[in-house]
Amino acid sequence: MDFKDLDPVLHSQLRLAIMSVLLSEQEAEFTFLKEKTNATAGNLSVQINKLRDASYIEVIKQFKENYPQTICKITAKGRKAFENYVNSIQSYLNIGKPKG
Numbered sequence: 001m002d003f004k005d006l007d008p009v010l011h012s013q014l015r016l017a018i019m020s021v022l023l024s025e026q027e028a029e030f031t032f033l034k035e036k037t038n039a040t041a042g043n044l045s046v047q048i049n050k051l052r053d054a055s056y057i058e059v060i061k062q063f064k065e066n067y068p069q070t071i072c073k074i075t076a077k078g079r080k081a082f083e084n085y086v087n088s089i090q091s092y093l094n095i096g097k098p099k100g
Contacts, residue, residue, distance in 0.1 A: 004088035
């Protein structure tokens, strides 16, 4: 049996949720991510920073109508890491299944 290592950056419910949203949306505002993930602002901020530090997302801070705006975008590295994570999970699910 060959169990693949799971990416510790993505192996967190909230970080995985953030990446899932960004995978379908390409980019999202902080408030949108907060709404979609039901996370607190503080926890979401910490998890976004962990994803940014891993270069899985890009964080853009700007102003929109005099209000601060944070936009998160998935990077090519993040997209590849997510694909690898999904493949690793699938390898766990396929262990013991007959090949055919």
